[in-house]
Amino acid sequence: MSPSSAAGRLGLQQFAMAADSLAIRSLDWDRDRFDIEFGLRNGTTYNSFLIRGERTALVDTSHAKFRDSWISTLQNLVDPTRIDVLVVSHTEPDHSGLIGDLLALNPELEIVASKVAIQFLKDLLHRPFRSQAVKSGSRLELGVNPDSGINHQLEFLSTPNLHWPDTIFSYDHGTGVLYTCDAFGLHFCSDDSLDSDPEAIAPDFRFYYDCLMGPNSRSVLQAIKRMGTLPPVRTIATGHGPLLQYHLSRWVEDYRSWSQQRNRGQAYSAICTISQYGFCDPVSRAIAQGISKTDAQTQLVDLRATDPQELTALVSEAQAVVIPTPPAAPDGELQQSVGTMLAALHSKQLVAIYDAYGGDDEPIDTMAAQLRQLGTRPAFAPLRIRETPTEATYQRCEEAGTDLGQLLMRARTIQAMKSLDASMDKALGRISGGLYVVTAAQEGRSSAMVASWVAQASFQPPGVTVAVARDRAIEALLQVGDRFVLNILSQDNHQQLLRHFLKRFPPGADRFAGVNILPSAAPGGPVLADALAFLGCCVRQRLEAGDHWVIYAEVESGRVADQEGQTAVHHRKVGNHY
Structure with missing residues (x-):
């Protein structure tokens, strides 16, 4: 040993x-x-x-x-x-x-x-x-x-x-x-x-x-x-x-x-892949991981290994289907499977396509046109992969999957928001919190989110907790051992940052474009120049809490930009949605 x-x-x-x-x-x-x-x-x-x-x-x-x-x-x-x-x-x-x-x-x-x-x-x-x-x-x-x-x-x-x-x-x-x-x-x-x-x-x-x-x-x-x-x-x-x-x-x-x-309901997304072809396997898993973060269900379907009857059932019964670009000249069995898959699609489904990047793919625009002719609805824009995938590529794929999952879960989310007792819901909304922006970056991947469920959790070592919704893109960068930055927003100067980080970003978009960043201020993520203060943190534990993860992190560094400034405070009217 x-x-x-x-x-x-x-x-x-x-x-x-x-x-x-x-x-x-x-x-x-x-x-x-x-x-x-x-x-x-x-x-x-x-x-x-x-x-x-x-x-x-x-x-x-x-x-x-x-x-x-x-x-x-x-x-x-x-x-x-x-x-x-x-x-x-x-x-x-x-x-x-x-x-x-x-x-x-x-x-x-x-x-x-x-x-x-x-x-x-x-x-x-x-x-x-x-x-x-x-x-x-x-x-x-x-x-x-x-x-x-x-x-x-x-x-x-x-x-x-x-x-x-x-x-x-x-x-x-x-x-x-x-x-x-x-x-x-x-x-x-x-x-x-x-x-x-x-x-x-x-x-x-x-x-x-x-x-x-x-x-x-x-x-x-x-x-x-x-x-x-x-x-x-x-x-x-x-x-x-x-x-x-x-x-x-x-x-x-x-x-x-x-x-x-993960299988509480019947609706699911079928994520098709072609095993051992191009980058199908890791790309399909990244998309599936993104969908799963929303509690929407997924099923990976290998076009090489799934028999025709099962393939027809899995694809036709899915609420959404994500498919790769197949080889332009596939072998006989794979060609038959691709045909079976296409024949199982129907107009009530959401369908998306991604580049397999296998070196001999059917052009993605040709496939997209074929899907339109079948009358399917786009689940997300075609994921075009024009170079060997990087971590940023997989982050884009995961975020596309999360967007799809949120779309599939929209009706259930609205129903859940309406199901809480009105009086309790209003009382829960009276719990106030500060306003923060959590930022994280790792080797080509970066993300950010607005947070208000933040609290100090320990004196020695200094620690904080942050509640992160399961379907947040940044969640993947907040595993045990990862580092992040908690940017504390100022009561007098937070509206512009709030508007920027609350907007919906397309998959793979740079969330920090146009934002002033302090260079090398803390490991783990960007420090916002207009923040009141920041804390550099390292994740030590994750607690599963309903539809959120509670992240406990030790504070390793920090600085206040304005000694007289006050933290921006967020007051809600209801307690069942942001």
């Missing part, structure tokens, strides 16, 4: 996680981005597993950046030619990056995966290999380990879209270990290989769910339902972060309750 004090490094960790079962964890201590749009605060790990029965199986490989160290570690554990089976949970490169290297060492290796995964690997590896396609209920006999006497038999569950279209779970009847790859994982790198400290990993566990699993909450519930058919699960061996063993019921129940919350 590598010492955790080293900086900017990769490491390998191995340990016995069950009888005849070893975990090999590739530790990426300082990775701060995943798929570009997914910011990491605590690095990540890529986990693979070795199971020894009468036959030997390896579950997943690792990221290509670990090629030398991972292969060397594996060779010290087992002769690669003695590995009989490689179970590929899914083909995302961070888990499949060394399959080619493994086949070079053992050409007779049999790859066990879903049918879709095997097809992806054929296109990826460009070499013949032995394979076996499995689905829910399929079993693989590894036999009895001669030392322990335990019979290892793997049972497979088909769990597409968690979060890859070709995902499978593998359950070892001999040990009660469920291998889930991305599901139930988290991007968290530490020397602790198990979930011994749940509170330390809980924020990252939730953030990971929101970004990767939440957009497919229907699929999450189906996976949990299938897990219920298995004998007791003793350990969830995830593809990222610590393995889950001490608090299993908590993690599974979290997934269940969060997914049920």
Whole structure:
């Protein structure tokens, strides 16, 4: 195991996680981005597993950046030619990056995966290999380990879209270990290989769910339902972060309750993607994440992996549909899927389109014209991507999704505003607050919002709380460990700033254009030159509170511009909307 004090490094960790079962964890201590749009605060790990029965199986490989160290570690554990089976949970490169290297060492290796995964690997590896396609209920006999006497038999569950279209779970009847790859994982790198400290990993566990699993909450519930058919699960061996063993019921129940919350109604948005084409996958997830922030429901739909009947149902029943530009010359199956998708659209739906940026896309204007001919209504302006996506690109996609989600939720929001008791509503409105502008910036991304639900929360260390609506664009920049600036507005000089930051910005717009900024005044976000004072803050905790997040942050710096000035105060008449 590598010492955790080293900086900017990769490491390998191995340990016995069950009888005849070893975990090999590739530790990426300082990775701060995943798929570009997914910011990491605590690095990540890529986990693979070795199971020894009468036959030997390896579950997943690792990221290509670990090629030398991972292969060397594996060779010290087992002769690669003695590995009989490689179970590929899914083909995302961070888990499949060394399959080619493994086949070079053992050409007779049999790859066990879903049918879709095997097809992806054929296109990826460009070499013949032995394979076996499995689905829910399929079993693989590894036999009895001669030392322990335990019979290892793997049972497979088909769990597409968690979060890859070709995902499978593998359950070892001999040990009660469920291998889930991305599901139930988290991007968290530490020397602790198990979930011994749940509170330390809980924020990252939730953030990971929101970004990767939440957009497919229907699929999450189906996976949990299938897990219920298995004998007791003793350990969830995830593809990222610590393995889950001490608090299993908590993690599974979290997934269940969060997914049920996202599926309270029937209306949803179908976010179509073409797996492993251009930037479809991260762009579609960014749009879905933006929609989900409004409590509107989403369903990612992979045009490669979804069968025609299911594709027709998912698209035709959606309230809104977001589609990518497909290849100008798609293969036969993909062309059929695109045709099925277009045929399922109808005039009552909101439909939007985004550039896949795959190098050979159908022109986005041609697709937009085709959608107009079908009589659909635009959900948002076409998202044109003309260069390799950056964090700002993904922020624009997320904000477009949030705008769509707010549009879909408008009727429910109005109904909720009318549902409160009038007397209580007026009384709640008598709670006054100051006026502030919260600003945040991170490596090419920036945002701002007007806030009035702000309060000092502690003396030592100095701390404040800020309530942030779930559908605010800035919410993504206020995760644990992030920094922001709280700009306190002046009673005598706040109207212009208030008007500027209260207006509706189009997706990706620069919220600070035309605003006077103090250069390098505080880390975390712009300091407004016309503010009465500012506080530089670092997020320490996030509390889920109804339709808002309550952000608790420690104050790290601050300055007052006008010692005699007074904070602008906001008085409301009602308490059920801003």
